[in-house]
Amino acid sequence: MLIEILQQTINGLAIGGVYVLIALGLTTVFGILGIAHFAHGSISMSGGYLTYFLVTAQGMPVLAAIPVALASGILLGLLVEMLAYRPVRNANHINAFIVALGLTMMVEGLNLQLFGHEQVVIPTGLSRVFRLGGITVPELRLYVIVAAIVLVIAMMIFVERTKTGQAIRAVAENRDAAILMGVNVRTIPLIVFGMSTALGVAAGIMVGALFAIAPGIGEGLVVKGFAVLILGGLGSFPGAILGGTVLGITESIAAGFISSAYKDVIAFVVMILVLLIRPQGLLGRAP
Amino acid sequence: MPNHKFTRACAALAMTLVAGASLAAEKKLTVGVADALTGGGAVYGLPQANAVKMAAEEINAAGGIKVGPDVYKIDVIAYDDKANPTEATNAVRKLIDRDGVKYILGFCCSGSTSAVASFIGNEKAVMLVGNAAERSITTKKIPNLVRTRPPADYTGQAAGTFIARKGQKRIAVLGALDVGFYAQYVDSVEREIKKTGGEIIAREVFSLKDRDMTPQLTKIRGLNPDAILVVGYVEPAAFVYRQAVELGMNIPRYGFTSGSEEQFLRVTTSEQMEGVWDLRPTELTLLSASKNGIAYHANYTKKYNASPSPSSPYAYDQLYALKAAIEAAGTVDNTEAVAKALRNLAVPPQVVMQYQPVDGKMFDVNGQAYTSNGAFQWQKGKWVFVEDLPSDSKAYSQFLSTLN
Numbered sequence: 001m002l003i004e005i006l007q008q009t010i011n012g013l014a015i016g017g018v019y020v021l022i023a024l025g026l027t028t029v030f031g032i033l034g035i036a037h038f039a040h041g042s043i044s045m046s047g048g049y050l051t052y053f054l055v056t057a058q059g060m061p062v063l064a065a066i067p068v069a070l071a072s073g074i075l076l077g078l079l080v081e082m083l084a085y086r087p088v089r090n091a092n093h094i095n096a097f098i099v100a101l102g103l104t105m106m107v108e109g110l111n112l113q114l115f116g117h118e119q120v121v122i123p124t125g126l127s128r129v130f131r132l133g134g135i136t137v138p139e140l141r142l143y144v145i146v147a148a149i150v151l152v153i154a155m156m157i158f159v160e161r162t163k164t165g166q167a168i169r170a171v172a173e174n175r176d177a178a179i180l181m182g183v184n185v186r187t188i189p190l191i192v193f194g195m196s197t198a199l200g201v202a203a204g205i206m207v208g209a210l211f212a213i214a215p216g217i218g219e220g221l222v223v224k225g226f227a228v229l230i231l232g233g234l235g236s237f238p239g240a241i242l243g244g245t246v247l248g249i250t251e252s253i254a255a256g257f258i259s260s261a262y263k264d265v266i267a268f269v270v271m272i273l274v275l276l277i278r279p280q281g282l283l284g285r286a287p
Numbered sequence: 288m289p290n291h292k293f294t295r296a297c298a299a300l301a302m303t304l305v306a307g308a309s310l311a312a313e314k315k316l317t318v319g320v321a322d323a324l325t326g327g328g329a330v331y332g333l334p335q336a337n338a339v340k341m342a343a344e345e346i347n348a349a350g351g352i353k354v355g356p357d358v359y360k361i362d363v364i365a366y367d368d369k370a371n372p373t374e375a376t377n378a379v380r381k382l383i384d385r386d387g388v389k390y391i392l393g394f395c396c397s398g399s400t401s402a403v404a405s406f407i408g409n410e411k412a413v414m415l416v417g418n419a420a421e422r423s424i425t426t427k428k429i430p431n432l433v434r435t436r437p438p439a440d441y442t443g444q445a446a447g448t449f450i451a452r453k454g455q456k457r458i459a460v461l462g463a464l465d466v467g468f469y470a471q472y473v474d475s476v477e478r479e480i481k482k483t484g485g486e487i488i489a490r491e492v493f494s495l496k497d498r499d500m501t502p503q504l505t506k507i508r509g510l511n512p513d514a515i516l517v518v519g520y521v522e523p524a525a526f527v528y529r530q531a532v533e534l535g536m537n538i539p540r541y542g543f544t545s546g547s548e549e550q551f552l553r554v555t556t557s558e559q560m561e562g563v564w565d566l567r568p569t570e571l572t573l574l575s576a577s578k579n580g581i582a583y584h585a586n587y588t589k590k591y592n593a594s595p596s597p598s599s600p601y602a603y604d605q606l607y608a609l610k611a612a613i614e615a616a617g618t619v620d621n622t623e624a625v626a627k628a629l630r631n632l633a634v635p636p637q638v639v640m641q642y643q644p645v646d647g648k649m650f651d652v653n654g655q656a657y658t659s660n661g662a663f664q665w666q667k668g669k670w671v672f673v674e675d676l677p678s679d680s681k682a683y684s685q686f687l688s689t690l691n
Contacts, residue, residue: 004505117329118330212498215325260503
């Protein structure tokens with residue numbers, strides 16, 4: 001029994017890592033700019049598709065393709081902010097909402113045109129399995145968990161310890177006060193979108209390597225990402241980390257011990273139960 | 288002068304022949320295809336649509352369909368039903384109402400096919416079902432519907448006998464069990480293994496979009512089964528095979544998936560697939576195929592730059608059966624006569640699958656065709672046909688006739 005629980009926890013950690021990265025991107029954009037960036041999932045999958053293209057069509061080693069995809073993610077994030085959201089920044093919130101939906105359809109359509117309707121799996125060549133007692137950890141899952149932890153730590157250091165990170169937090173706390181303190185608020189959204197999209201692309205690569213990328217996968221992930229946001233607490237970085245991990249492990253344990261048929265339902269029931277007790281989410285601040 | 292007469296007579300004859308030939312060339316028979324061209328079902332539907340188009344080209348190149356003095360060239364219109372019942376209904380309505388199509392082929396997936404089967408009996412059209420394996424499609428005695436693929440439980444029975452013979456007693460099932468025909472396959476397997484003291488110890492589920500099966504597999508691993516049985520679409524099934532190895536499950540893996548090597552290798556490595564059994568109708572594999580099968584494989588691969596899926600010839604065979612039925616009925620307009628001719632048809636020589644005729648006919652009284660079943664094993668990168676699975680098409684046909 002203990003081995004099964006530990007195994008299910010390891011299983012859930014990998015997908016939980018993906019949820020954390022998606023949710024961190026979403027919470028950054030939502031917490032700082034107030035935009036519900038629905039296109040985040042589809043854009044993240046574009047990064048996975050790009051990695052697949054670089055590895056399979058260009059013959060690039062996967063370790064070389066990942067930095068290229070991450071850099072492209074940053075660039076794509078900047079473009080999305082400048083071309084899609086900046087023009088509606090001072091308009092009614094509904095405008096940004098519509099832009100987000102339109103962008104989702106556009107990116108999904110583009111992915112479909114460029115990469116077709118069939119699922120693609122990023123070949124990594126990582127097929128070793130590590131065994132510890134009765135627990136098995138596939139090499140690829142281990143690297144995904146480690147990569148997710150490294151990215152989360154890097155982001156936390158960036159946000160907490162650098163001047164740019166402090167500026168981002170200042171804008172999130174009080175935009176007017178940040179302007180008075182000399183923060184260049186025009187560049188903050190660019191940085192936020194670049195960072196958020198890079199995290200999303202990392203999640204897209206993980207999904208493509210662990211499972212598969214296909215039309216519709218990004219949309220499903222963004223729904224889970226928003227669920228994590230609500231579970232962890234809107235706008236809270238630690239909340240996104242905790243929420244993503246809890247959701248991943250809950251899904252895995254629920255499928256293992258209750259029923260695989262209701263895996264998603266059970267995860268959302270847990271979310272609702274948490275919100276009944278803590279409406280602000282696990283680590284959100286009470287209004 | 289007589290020479291002039293002779294020349295004029297020859298010219299008149301030539302003009303008549305040319306006119307006749309051009310009149311015959313103008314006749315066109317449009318057939319429709321409703322199938323999953325995108326989405327999860329496309330792994331079966333797209334190759335089926337391709338197979339129909341290829342058969343149409345072959346038939347046209349060989350002179351078309353001959354109906355009395357007329358020769359019909361086939362034109363194919365294919366619509367995407369996304370394996371969705373509503374989309375399939377819309378696609379077929381469009382084919383019948385707008386395009387005036389009388390013969391509709393394809394139909395890879397059971398949910399969408401059942402939706403169309405529910406109303407096709409009221410239409411002046413003939414429906415030829417391919418890969419969709421839900422049993423009830425041919426239990427409703429719909430006179431204008433035939434199916435080339437045998438129902439899933441017909442194959443499940445043979446698969447159960449095979450697993451029981453291998454000596455495994457405690458079988459864990461992981462599959463798309465919310466899909467009727469997969470559940471019917473498992474029920475048949477269970478009936479057979481129970482006869483030798485075996486049992487199914489777990490029925491775990493995955494959906495078409497699931498790609499992470501480690502929670503279900505971990506649970507199964509904890510039950511120490513003798514073997515696992517995977518029933519479902521190729522893509523999720525491929526993940527099950529891969530993740531079972533990753534979880535260190537070194538037990539026999541049986542399946543009912545009908546995927547090609549290419550489709551599996553997009554997800555798993557050949558090493559991860561080594562030893563997996565697929566217990567299914569004896570569909571297309573190079574080693575099991577007839578002469579027609581080998582030619583089909585080569586032509587399809589050349590035309591579409593991809594290997595055909597094993598189940599795609601169900602649709603290819605539909606068009607050859609339809610051609611033979613139309614020629615036998617002597618009409619393209621009278622769909623009732625063509626449907627009747629289909630029921631009385633001997634297996635056409637051009638088909639790829641190895642059908643087991645009932646009373647000498649390709650389709651039984653229910654409109655159901657039967658192929659032999661086979662045990663295929665993944666060996667060094669490819670599916671190898673290992674042995675025939677004993678299947679009694681006549682007995683099953685009688686059983687099918689008793690159902691509503």
